[in-house]
Amino acid sequence: MTDLKVTGLRVARQRCEVLHGVDAEVRAGGWLAVIGPNGAGKSTLLKAVAGLLPYTGEVTVDGVRLRDLPARELARTLAYTPQNPVVPPQMPVREYVLLGRTPYLGYLALPGRRDRAVADQVIERLDLTALATRDVGTLSGGERQRVVLARALAQQAPVLLLDEPTTALDLGHQQQVLELVDRLRRDDGLTVVTTLHDLGVAAQYAERMLLLVNGEAAASGTAAEVLTPAGIAAHYNAHVEVTTGPDGRPRVHLIRPAQVRAEQAEVPTGGSARHDADA
Template identity: 45%
Template sequence: MLSNSNSLLMQKVSFSYFNGLVLRDIDLTVADGEMVGLIGPNGCGKTTLLKLACGVLSPVRGEISLGGISLKKLPRKQVARHVAVVPQYFNIPFAFTVAEVVLLGRTPFVSAISGETRRDHEMSALALGLAGINHLKNRYFNDLSGGERQKVILAMALAQEPRLLLLDEPTTHLDISHQLEVLEVVKSLNRQQGVTIIAAMHDLNLASLFFDRLVLLKEGTIVADGSPREVLTESSIQDVFSASVKVSQHPVTSAPHIVVLPREVPTNNHLAS
C-alpha cells in the first residue's frame, strides 16, 4: 500500500524499444511537492521517461520506486490512484461528453460491481472546476478545440486525485492563452495542494517561467539538472539542441529567457555588431 509520500526514485534506469537504448543509466530523484520540467530535443527520451515513471513501461535495467516501493511490486490500479498522466493527445471514436470523459479519471477507484459512487461524481465535478471547464461539461469531447480538449484531459487526470502528475508536452499545439491557462492550473495544483509535477516541455521559455527545476536530456541521458538558471545556458543549449541561442533575462520575472539566433547569419559577426 502506498503512503502519501510519492517521491519518485530512478536508479541506473535503462530502457530500449526494439532498436537501441532510448534511456541510458538515468538517475533521478524527485521529492514530494517538486515541480520538474523535462527538456530536450525530440526523441531524447522525455516521453519514455514519463511512461517509466508511471509504470506502463518497465525498465530493461535499473530500479524505479514510488514512495519507497518498487513500481514492479505495485499493481497498476494502486499506481493509478497516486499517479496520473496527461498524454500529448488522444482521440475518442465515440461521442462521449466532457463530463463522461472526466468521470473516467475515477477508473482506478470505481468498482466493477457496484459502479461509481457519490464521491466519484464529486471529485470529477471538482476536477472540472479546477481545470476551469465547468461550462463545457455537456459538450461532446470531439467538438472541442485542441486547447479545450487539453483542459479536459487535464481535468480527467485531476479527477484521479493524483499525488504525482505527469504531463507530456501539455502546451504543444495550444495558443498562448491556453498554454498559460494549462500551466497556471498545474502550478496552482503544485503550490496549493503539494502535488508533485513532472512535465515534458518543448517550449524552453515556458519551462523557464513555470518550473523550479529543469532536467535536460540528450540522447537518453541526463546532461543537466538544476534550476532554470543553472540548466538553461547558452553552451548547454548549443550542445543539446545544436542551435545557437542567446540567453537573456525575462523582463519581468528575470527568469532565463532564450532567444534563438538564425543559422544563416554568421553568428560571430552578428554578435560583434
C-alpha cells in the same frame, strides 16, 4: 510526502535501447521539467515511469517500487497524460473526465456523488463547463488537451506526469493550465514532472530541469544551471539569447543567427505592411 526517484532507468523500444540509465529525483511538491531535442527520450521516460513500458532500473515513490504496486494502487499514486492521447470519440466530456475516478470505484460500482463533484470541479477549473456534454471527438485540439488533463487531475494522484501538456493550447490556456498545476503543487503538495518544449516557459515553472540528449542526462539542476546558450547551441543546434528575468529565472529568446541578420540588413525591404483596404 511523495518523493519520486528514478534510478538507472533503461528502456528499449523495438529492441533498440533509447534510455541508457537515467537518474532523476523530484522532491515532494517539486516540479521537474524534462527537456531535450526531439527523439531524446522524454516521452519514453514518462511512459516508463507511468508503468506503460517495460524497463530495468528502479522507479520509487516514497521508497515504494512502482512496479510492485497493483494497477489500482498505481493509478491512485500517479496520473499521466500522454503527448498524443487517444480518446474515445463518442464519449461525452463529463463521462470521460469521470474515468479519472475509476481507481476509487468499487468492483462494478458506478461513480458516486463525490466522484461527480470532483470531476465537475476539475471541469470548471479548466474552463470546460460549456463543453461538458459534448462528445470528446468533436472538440478542437486544445479543448481535447484540456479534457485529457482534466481526467488526470480528477484522479487526484499525488504524482502528476504530463507529457507536453500545453502544445495545442493558446497562450491564455497555456498559462491557465500551468498556473493551475503550480497551484496544486503548492497547495496540495503534488509532485509534478512535465516535458515542455518551450524552454522559457519551463524555466518559469519548474524548480529543476533534466536535459535529456540521446537517452542520457546531459545536464540537470536549476533552470539557470541547465539553460546556457552554449548548452542549448550544442544540444539543440539553436541560436538563443538567455537573459535573466526579474524573478531571477532565465528567459530564453530564439534569435536568428548573426550572419543571417547581417545579410538581411543589406537587403532593402521596400514596402510596408498594410492592414487597410487599399481600394
